[in-house]
Amino acid sequence: xxxxxxxxxxxxxxxxxxxxxxxxxxxxxxxxxxxxxxxxxxxxxxxxxxxxxxxxxxxxxxxxxxxxxxxxxxxxxxxxxxxxxxxxxxxxxxxxxxxxxxxxxxxxxxxxxxxxxxxxxxxxxxxxxxxxxxxxxxxxxxxxxxxxxxxxxxxxxxxxxxxxxxxxxxxxxxxxxxxxxxxxxxxxxxxxxxxxxxxxxxxxxxxxxxxxxxxxxxxxxxxxxxxxxxxxxxxxxxxxxxxxxxxxxxxxxxxxxxxxxxxxxxxxxxxxxxxxxxxxxxxxxxxxxxxxxxxxxxxxxxxxxxxxxxxxxxxxxxxxxxxxxxxxxxxxxxxxxxxxxxxxxxxxxxxxxxxxxxxxxxxxxxxxxxxxxxxxxxxxxxxxxxxxxxxxxxxxxxxxxxxx
Amino acid sequence: xxxxxxxxxxxxxxxxxxxxxxxxxxxxxxxxxxxxxxxxxxxxxxxxxxxxxxxxxxxxxxxxxxxxxxxxxxxxxxxxxxxxxxxxxxxxxxxxxxxxxxxxxxxxxxxxxxxxxxxxxxxxxxxxxxxxxxxxxxxxxxxxxxxxxxxxxxxxxxxxxxxxxxxxxxxxxxxxxxxxxxxxxxxxxxxxxxxxxxxxxxxxxxxxxxxxxxxxxxxxxxxxxxxxxxxxxxxxxxxxxxxxxxxxxxxxxxxxxxxxxxxxxxxxxxxxxxxxxxxxxxxxxxxxxxxxxxxxxxxx
Numbered sequence: 001x002x003x004x005x006x007x008x009x010x011x012x013x014x015x016x017x018x019x020x021x022x023x024x025x026x027x028x029x030x031x032x033x034x035x036x037x038x039x040x041x042x043x044x045x046x047x048x049x050x051x052x053x054x055x056x057x058x059x060x061x062x063x064x065x066x067x068x069x070x071x072x073x074x075x076x077x078x079x080x081x082x083x084x085x086x087x088x089x090x091x092x093x094x095x096x097x098x099x100x101x102x103x104x105x106x107x108x109x110x111x112x113x114x115x116x117x118x119x120x121x122x123x124x125x126x127x128x129x130x131x132x133x134x135x136x137x138x139x140x141x142x143x144x145x146x147x148x149x150x151x152x153x154x155x156x157x158x159x160x161x162x163x164x165x166x167x168x169x170x171x172x173x174x175x176x177x178x179x180x181x182x183x184x185x186x187x188x189x190x191x192x193x194x195x196x197x198x199x200x201x202x203x204x205x206x207x208x209x210x211x212x213x214x215x216x217x218x219x220x221x222x223x224x225x226x227x228x229x230x231x232x233x234x235x236x237x238x239x240x241x242x243x244x245x246x247x248x249x250x251x252x253x254x255x256x257x258x259x260x261x262x263x264x265x266x267x268x269x270x271x272x273x274x275x276x277x278x279x280x281x282x283x284x285x286x287x288x289x290x291x292x293x294x295x296x297x298x299x300x301x302x303x304x305x306x307x308x309x310x311x312x313x314x315x316x317x318x319x320x321x322x323x324x325x326x327x328x329x330x331x332x333x334x335x336x337x338x339x340x341x342x343x344x345x346x347x348x349x350x351x352x353x354x355x356x357x358x359x360x361x362x363x364x365x366x367x368x369x370x371x372x373x374x375x376x377x378x379x380x381x382x383x384x385x386x387x388x389x390x391x392x393x394x395x396x397x398x399x400x401x402x403x404x
Numbered sequence: 405x406x407x408x409x410x411x412x413x414x415x416x417x418x419x420x421x422x423x424x425x426x427x428x429x430x431x432x433x434x435x436x437x438x439x440x441x442x443x444x445x446x447x448x449x450x451x452x453x454x455x456x457x458x459x460x461x462x463x464x465x466x467x468x469x470x471x472x473x474x475x476x477x478x479x480x481x482x483x484x485x486x487x488x489x490x491x492x493x494x495x496x497x498x499x500x501x502x503x504x505x506x507x508x509x510x511x512x513x514x515x516x517x518x519x520x521x522x523x524x525x526x527x528x529x530x531x532x533x534x535x536x537x538x539x540x541x542x543x544x545x546x547x548x549x550x551x552x553x554x555x556x557x558x559x560x561x562x563x564x565x566x567x568x569x570x571x572x573x574x575x576x577x578x579x580x581x582x583x584x585x586x587x588x589x590x591x592x593x594x595x596x597x598x599x600x601x602x603x604x605x606x607x608x609x610x611x612x613x614x615x616x617x618x619x620x621x622x623x624x625x626x627x628x629x630x631x632x633x634x635x636x637x638x639x640x641x642x643x644x645x646x647x648x649x650x651x652x653x654x655x656x657x658x659x660x661x662x663x664x665x666x667x668x669x670x671x672x673x674x675x676x677x678x679x680x681x682x683x684x685x686x687x688x689x690x691x692x693x694x695x696x697x698x699x700x701x702x703x704x
Contacts, residue, residue, distance in 0.1 A: 026491040027484065055487035059480060060518030067477035067515070071448060071484030074471050077491050079484075093474050201446045201469040201485070203497065208464040210472040212455060220462035 010180040012173035015143040016108045017042035019150030021052050022188040026077040029057040029068035033087040034120045035170040036110040040082060062087035066094035073103040078195040084170060085112035085126045099134030099236060101210055104157030112170040113368040121369020122170040124282060128334040128342045134236050136243060137310040139282040140168040143178045148260055155192050155250045162239050169283040183258055191257050240312045247309055265314035267306035271321055274303030279330040281307035281343055284372060291377035313346045319354040328358045329384050333366045340398045359388050362398035376401055407589055413439050422465035424457045427621025429585035429611035429628060430531050431457060436588040438468060440595035445498045448473050448481040452504040453538045476511045478503040479519035482526040498599050499526040506536045509545035509568050520575040520604040527598050527605045530568060533613035541616040549686055550678035560677050564689060572606040573642055579605040581641035586628025590639060590651035610637045618673020627671060635662040635690040638697050647700040657704035665690050
């Protein structure tokens with residue numbers, strides 16, 4: 001342990017901004033959107049007040065924000081941007097580009113519903129919609145995890161050259177104050193070394209990045225066979241497949257230095273003896289623990305699996321953690337229209353072939369900021385327990401906790 | 405020292421042999437742009453004919469550092485390069501954003517306008533072949549009235565092009581200029597000048613396109629010259645608000661006569677269906693703009 005705690009009362013956005021400042025980010029580009037705006041306001045204040053030696057670029061769109069970050073990263077700068085909802089959707093092309101170019105960017109997504117119709121409140125449809133862009137996605141349950149995850153995100157991204165998205169729930173976390181242990185700068189400096197770029201634009205050694213690349217390998221001027229497009233895509237998938245090791249190692253190192261370990265891909269709460277497991281991601285995992293308390297009082301052996309890293313999805317770890325479960329109830333603040341909640345699909349995929357014969361039930365909750373009460377989670381679990389007796393392993397479509 | 409073909413640097417930054425079409429004016433213009441920057445440059449390029457010129461991985465035709473960037477992001481990418489270089493304390497390099505007319509007049513104008521408004525210290529060059537030539541000649545915001553294109557295949561385009569240089573000048577940036585691949589020394593000198601100015605610099609470079617416009621590839625230089633002699637293109641620069649005609653446009657102003665625009669139009673297959681009414685409309689547009697330039701120029 002490096003030092004004694006320094007507890008500040010911070011909302012999620014200010015916690016994120018502190019994490020960025022402590023990570024000594026050099027180029028920040030952002031465009032305002034609710035509920036992300038306070039992050040960028042705070043960061044511009046740090047830069048104008050000379051508390052942070054960085055270039056702050058007030059761009060005209062989120063698409064440009066990420067374009068600024070990708071190019072700044074290519075000359076060797078550590079970068080940051082933050083957005084929400086429509087802003088993240090507008091970045092979609094650049095999300096692919098950043099991952100494809102293997103740039104270790106960090107982005108905070110303050111999770112918000114997406115239109116139409118307009119809605120500025122929380123759900124996770126925005127970041128879930130970007131899951132196939134090649135970014136690592138980490139979800140925070142509370143404001144402490146926001147600041148800690150951003151600092152870790154740089155170390156993860158810069159170790160394996162894969163960009164990292166740190167997601168936290170709009171308003172529920174972004175605008176809610178809670179005590180946060182803010183690390184000391186010297187400790188963060190010890191944890192996070194300066195960025196060493198693997199690609200750099202320099203006239204002394206001219207290189208041309210992200211040229212048109214054909215499907216098949218092709219020889220260069222020296223006759224050396226170089227990767228085709230498909231090999232480059234494989235390498236990105238391989239990097240994500242192998243990133244579990246880096247994510248958990250970085251999380252463990254963080255724990256050793258700061259006393260809060262992130263050595264697991266997800267949070268386990270009373271899973272040891274649980275035969276009923278609630279799965280949730282982000283702040284909903286905290287609410288799920290309250291629901292589990294109530295269900296435990298009623299005599300059920302309930303635990304919570306709080307998803308932290310959604311990409312890469314920790315299939316093997318999840319299958320192991322759910323091995324003893326009879327019933328898995330997955331709550332999603334997103335919907336893959338025509339199928340089910342995205343995390344439910346991933347849980348099912350993780351369990352396939354692992355001889356876990358748990359009943360799986362999926363509930364769609366909290367879209368567009370609809371309040372999710374612990375009591376509603378309890379009712380959903382109780383209802384699922386009834387269907388457990390009926391023996392139906394699977395239902396075709398999820399249930400929605402709403403008025404229809 | 406006045407630059408001429410003899411005293412211009414012999415060093416080449418564009419390697420011989422690239423993937424552009426025969427008679428490509430961009431290839432010629434780009435060669436002189438890179439010479440003027442003497443290798444002290446980082447280039448950012450969106451999807452465009454220049455992407456094709458740059459080659460296919462793992463082979464490239466340029467010896468300057470370059471980043472490819474998505475279509476809409478040229479000026480934003482340049483902003484990132486400038487910010488990154490500044491924060492890392494790397495000085496003395498020009499950031500060159502170079503895009504076609506589709507990437508400038510159309511999909512890239514938002515990022516470009518914003519970068520200019522932020523007074524980003526970079527050089528933006530729009531090479532204008534008046535259409536989406538890389539994707540096979542579709543109409544853009546720069547395609548002229550009456551021109552046949554892939555998406556104006558029968559009637560020809562029903563609207564004239566927008567004046568992108570005037571739009572950029574309205575941003576109050578310290579330097580805007582027009583240039584033309586047929587006048588490489590004028591282009592070279594403008595890039596040299598832009599290099600020394602802080603802030604956003606914009607140069608519009610006219611690049612005739614043989615396959616897209618329908619003229620023999622041996623006529624590229626001739627078409628470029630005809631464009632200036634008829635006033636379709638006017639060579640000028642505006643430095644801190646002072647407007648000067650340059651090169652052939654300066655001589656024409658002093659001599660006082662443009663050739664009829666019809667002579668330029670009739671050389672190109674894309675205008676094969678143009679109507680008399682459209683020709684008159686374009687001639688009127690040219691006359692008005694020429695008069696405005698003559699009125700503004702401090703050197704006519």
